[in-house]
Amino acid sequence: QSVLTQPPSVSAAPGQKVTISCSGSSSNIGNNYVSWYQQLPGTAPKLLIYENNKRPSGIPDRFSGSKSGTSATLGITGLQTGDEADYYCGTWDSSLSAGSWVFGGGTKLTVL
Amino acid sequence: QVQLQESGPGLVKPSETLSLTCAVSGYSISSGYYWGWIRQPPGKGLEWIGSIYHSGSTYYNPSLKSRVTISVDTSKNQFSLKLSSVTAADTAVYYCAREDATYGVRYWGQGTLVTVSS
Numbered sequence: 001q002s003v004l005t006q007p008p009s010v011s012a013a014p015g016q017k018v019t020i021s022c023s024g025s026s027s028n029i030g031n032n033y034v035s036w037y038q039q040l041p042g043t044a045p046k047l048l049i050y051e052n053n054k055r056p057s058g059i060p061d062r063f064s065g066s067k068s069g070t071s072a073t074l075g076i077t078g079l080q081t082g083d084e085a086d087y088y089c090g091t092w093d094s095s096l097s098a099g100s101w102v103f104g105g106g107t108k109l110t111v112l
Numbered sequence: 113q114v115q116l117q118e119s120g121p122g123l124v125k126p127s128e129t130l131s132l133t134c135a136v137s138g139y140s141i142s143s144g145y146y147w148g149w150i151r152q153p154p155g156k157g158l159e160w161i162g163s164i165y166h167s168g169s170t171y172y173n174p175s176l177k178s179r180v181t182i183s184v185d186t187s188k189n190q191f192s193l194k195l196s197s198v199t200a201a202d203t204a205v206y207y208c209a210r211e212d213a214t215y216g217v218r219y220w221g222q223g224t225l226v227t228v229s230s
Contacts, residue, residue, distance in 0.1 A: 105157045
């Protein structure tokens with residue numbers, strides 16, 4: 001059971017747009033920055049979005065992030081077959097005195 | 113370019129201690145950021161294990177805290193993970209990474225599969 005809740009799967013056709021939601025609470029998303037990660041099969045996760053909506057250099061602007069209250073959303077436009085991957089949200093959780101990183105359970109994106 | 117590389121045994125017996133090291137290149141651990149470990153059981157999601165600052169201060173996943181020790185060796189620019197009393201449930205790909213609450217987990221190692229089996 002992950003602290004952050006994501007849909008297990010989403011799908012869309014090439015060229016279309018898809019959104020992936022990430023739901024948390026005031027101790028994590030509500031008061032901390034959200035980041036998003038793409039994990040292609042057999043590879044390490046890759047940072048797509050940090051600080052809720054910023055992209056590291058080299059990440060195309062087809063990828064976007066937003067946050068509202070205790071939820072965050074990853075958007076991907078102009079879907080490509082190469083976007084098929086697992087996507088994870090992550091953030092710091094300050095519910096305990098020491099704090100900890102928490103991740104969503106992951107969402108598998110299928111490009112039909 | 114910051115690079116991280118995990119090393120350690122790929123097979124550990126139940127009840128023994130899992131030990132991994134992460135060598136960092138392209139950035140000095142002493143310069144800042146938290147350095148941590150994240151694991152992924154086969155076919156499952158990501159689980160944060162814990163992280164350490166160059167000064168030695170640590171944060172651990174509460175569910176693993178009693179079994180985890182993360183240490184840093186700034187002279188070798190590397191940090192290490194020890195997970196004691198392992199069971200089959202600890203079988204996973206273990207990633208080392210550079211973490212930051214604002215900038216996310218920006219740099220990851222390639223990951224190393226550790227299997228717990230007799």
